[in-house]
Amino acid sequence: MTCFDETAAQAARARQDSLTKPPGSLGRLEELAVFLAGWQGGAPRLDRAQALVFAGNHGVVAQGVNPFPAEVTALMVRNFRAGGAAINQLCRVADADLSVVALDLDRSTADFTQGPAMDAAEVEAAMAAGAEAVDASADVLILGEMGIGNSTVAAVQAASVLGGGAEDWVGPGTGATGGILARKLGAVAAGLARHAPRTARDTLAAFGGREQAAICGAVLRARDLRLPVILDGFICSAAAAVLTRDDPGALAHCLIGHESAEPGHRRLIAALEMKPVLSLDMRLGEGSGAAVALMVLRGAVACHNGMATFAEAGIG
Known part of the structure; x- marks a missing residue:
């Protein structure tokens, strides 16, 4: 049976930790973004x-x-x-x-x-x-x-x-x-x-x-x-x-x-x-x-894909 893509999920977790927020501060929204990334095999998306x-x-x-x-x-x-x-x-x-x-x-x-x-x-x-x-x-x-x-x-x-x-x-x-x-x-x-x-x-x-x-x-x-x-x-x-x-x-x-x-x-x-x-x-x-x-889930994906990272925002 088709498996969860742990590599894509790990990339999503790394991105979450680089966004302009304290790590974990979006709570379940972060989990949902990673869940979608792992099953979709890439950056989470909800276009359709x-x-x-x-x-x-x-x-x-x-x-x-x-x-x-x-x-x-x-x-x-x-x-x-x-x-x-x-x-x-x-x-x-x-x-x-x-x-x-x-x-x-x-x-x-x-x-x-x-x-x-x-x-x-x-x-x-x-x-x-x-x-x-x-x-x-x-x-x-x-x-x-x-x-x-x-x-x-x-x-x-x-x-x-x-x-x-x-x-x-x-x-x-x-x-x-x-x-x-x-x-x-x-x-x-x-x-x-x-x-x-x-x-x-x-x-x-x-x-x-x-x-x-x-x-x-x-x-x-x-x-x-x-x-x-x-x-x-x-x-x-x-x-x-x-x-x-x-x-x-x-x-x-x-x-x-x-x-x-x-x-x-x-x-x-x-x-x-x-x-x-x-x-x-x-x-x-x-x-x-x-x-x-x-x-x-749409909120989770919007934050995941749309927020700036600390590097992009020139913070830290």
């Missing part, structure tokens, strides 16, 4: 940012785990394409090119409490769609998702890959309370009792969904391209975490854009030993937190 939002529907919705019907997924996709969602506004401000990839919205995955959510061919097709959507000319990739019921899928995926029970990973998602939350907990527990996948693809097949599989395909394609990735919140991070079942280092080229207010996300971040760029109590999904994180 791509944002991908994958959308899918889930059979587990039949278990009453969500306060909204599955039809809302298609309505939100329409809103994305019309420019009316939060992700549209944030991508415009962050200067990211947004694409929405809807995956068979007229055909939900199967209910994972009753059997596998997808067969092997469906998993491969969704992963291929994710890989094919990645722009090889981009400098950074933002990933997001949309799918009624997919916080239930994220919870069962996280529990399967990282351990723990339903109560450790299930949160309110789009507003589940009372009986809906109880049914969500029950669905995740039932899924864990029914399935015991051992590989990433088996995990995607067991639980779904198509958008999660597409996220995995995009992450793998980005790694081949040495393309840094900014993951969004709990659902996106849980989907990508499935890949660590095959390779513990599968997400080395990824950043977690923000720590979601969804309860399981902090546990997930800790299990992955990653550090989010931001913590803003967001829990919207659709790539929104990752888009805000991109603005921070």
